[in-house]
Amino acid sequence: ASYDMGGHDTFMHKEISEQPDAVDRVLRGRIDDRFSTVHLGGLNLDPREARTIRRIKILGCGTSYHAGLIGAGLIESMARIPADAEPASEFRYRNPVVDPDTLYVAVSQSGETYDVLAAVQELKRKGARVLGVVNVVGSAIAREADGGVYVHAGPEVCVVSTKCFTNTVTAFALLALHLGRIRDLSVTDGKRIIEGLRRLPAQIEEILKGEDEIKRLAEVYAGAQSMMFIGRVRGYPVALEASLKLKEISYIHAEAYPASELKHGPLALIEPALPTVAIVPDDDLLEKNRAALEEIKARSGRILAVAHQPQEKADHTILVPKNEDELDPILMGIPLQLFAYHTALAMGRDIDKPRNLAKSVTVE
Ligand code: AGP
Numbered sequence: 001a002s003y004d005m006g007g008h009d010t011f012m013h014k015e016i017s018e019q020p021d022a023v024d025r026v027l028r029g030r031i032d033d034r035f036s037t038v039h040l041g042g043l044n045l046d047p048r049e050a051r052t053i054r055r056i057k058i059l060g061c062g063t064s065y066h067a068g069l070i071g072a073g074l075i076e077s078m079a080r081i082p083a084d085a086e087p088a089s090e091f092r093y094r095n096p097v098v099d100p101d102t103l104y105v106a107v108s109q110s111g112e113t114y115d116v117l118a119a120v121q122e123l124k125r126k127g128a129r130v131l132g133v134v135n136v137v138g139s140a141i142a143r144e145a146d147g148g149v150y151v152h153a154g155p156e157v158c159v160v161s162t163k164c165f166t167n168t169v170t171a172f173a174l175l176a177l178h179l180g181r182i183r184d185l186s187v188t189d190g191k192r193i194i195e196g197l198r199r200l201p202a203q204i205e206e207i208l209k210g211e212d213e214i215k216r217l218a219e220v221y222a223g224a225q226s227m228m229f230i231g232r233v234r235g236y237p238v239a240l241e242a243s244l245k246l247k248e249i250s251y252i253h254a255e256a257y258p259a260s261e262l263k264h265g266p267l268a269l270i271e272p273a274l275p276t277v278a279i280v281p282d283d284d285l286l287e288k289n290r291a292a293l294e295e296i297k298a299r300s301g302r303i304l305a306v307a308h309q310p311q312e313k314a315d316h317t318i319l320v321p322k323n324e325d326e327l328d329p330i331l332m333g334i335p336l337q338l339f340a341y342h343t344a345l346a347m348g349r350d351i352d353k354p355r356n357l358a359k360s361v362t363v364e
Pocket residue numbers: 061062063064065107108109110111112113116159160161248357358359360361
């Protein structure tokens with residue numbers, strides 16, 4: 001199919017701009033206010049079964065793996081089911097123990113990524129229950145899975161994923177809420193999350209309005225040889241995804257670290273030539289994150305914070321509207337999509353088709 005850019009210069013910019021509508025679509029028709037939960041028609045998992053799940057293992061590659069990491073955090077916090085994410089490409093080659101009480105979740109925008117598909121097929125052959133969190137309806141992974149959640153981001157043309165990442169994470173919030181309300185999440189917490197979900201489209205709109213300022217900051221940092229991205233717990237996968245995005249389209253080397261790990265090694269790299277992008281939400285870890293900023297500043301490192309309030313130690317702060325703590329990662333990634341975009345643009349890169357990459361990797 002061919003799609004047009006609708007007045008934008010690139011598909012990436014178009015797709016970033018579509019996020020308020022895209023998130024609206026993933027929520028539409030799924031919220032049940034009466035029971036403060038969500039209905040996921042294609043899940044194919046009855047409540048009795050949902051109560052017997054002992055673990056959740058999420059599998060995906062690249063950006064979808066990062067969405068899965070945030071998803072695992074959402075499931076642990078809302079449903080209190082131990083959950084983790086792993087690159088599907090690693091999982092399938094380490095002869096994993098396939099456990100009957102574990103629910104496996106395969107994440108893929110295209111639904112065609114070979115490493116993910118092969119992991120799903122191996123799991124199914126061993127009798128595991130596998131759900132899909134997929135964008136493309138009727139794709140190979142969607143067909144192979146026992147059930148799942150469509151993320152309804154709409155067609156994504158740019159090689160790097162933006163709106164699909166945001167929608168996938170939102171779909172995980174829905175799955176976490178659904179499982180949580182079958183298990184121990186209270187009615188009031190369910191209601192709090194639902195209200196938070198409903199605020200997302202307008203808050204994304206607000207972030208997008210800050211594009212000119214983000215562009216200005218991107219031009220300030222565009223000369224860097226390398227960048228460090230840090231975050232803690234919920235913020236760490238946001239840092240991972242933001243660093244991947246920057247690498248993919250600007251070709252600036254970037255790495256992401258948990259803020260807590262800085263002192264165990266990467267602090268040695270900090271100097272004025274290595275700027276740090278720090279994810280600093282207003283949550284229970286705010287003071288811990290501030291301490292990391294101080295450590296970086298003490299080594300003359302430049303800091304760009306993505307935060308809910310101005311950060312004194314940072315050279316620049318991109319302010320993001322606050323949502324519920326659990327849902328903040330959905331919003332905090334969005335300004336960094338624009339940051340990567342404008343950095344790449346300032347460097348004259350071919351944004352929609354970065355060198356050496358394909359939209360989906362359908363071969364081994
Ligand atoms: C493009 O390079 C993407 N950023 C890439 O990491 C992608 O997320 C990965 O290849 C998985 O694709 P999928 O979501 O279609 O399975």
